[in-house]
Amino acid sequence: MWAAVPGISFVGKTSNHDQIKSYISQGYGVMLNVNSGGHWVLATGVSGSSYLVNDPGFSKTSYGQSEVS
Numbered sequence: 001m002w003a004a005v006p007g008i009s010f011v012g013k014t015s016n017h018d019q020i021k022s023y024i025s026q027g028y029g030v031m032l033n034v035n036s037g038g039h040w041v042l043a044t045g046v047s048g049s050s051y052l053v054n055d056p057g058f059s060k061t062s063y064g065q066s067e068v069s
Helices: 017-025
Strands: 029-035 041-046 050-054 062-064
Touching: 017 029, 017 041
Parallel strands: none
Antiparallel strands: 029 041, 041 050, 050 062
C-alpha cells in the first residue's frame, strides 16, 4: 500500500509507546490507528501520555495512549 505513495516508505509496525514517541521525536511521520481500529491519523507530537495529531475525519487534536490500537 505505501509503495503507491511517492516518497513514502514503510519502516515498520509497533504498539510500543516508547518506540512510537521516539519515532515522532526523530521527525518520522507516524500513522496511528485509533477509534478501536477504525480510523487513522498522523501523529505530529507528544504531550505527556497523549499524541498530538492531524485528524482529517474528526476535529480532535490529540488521542491518549489508551485510544491507540
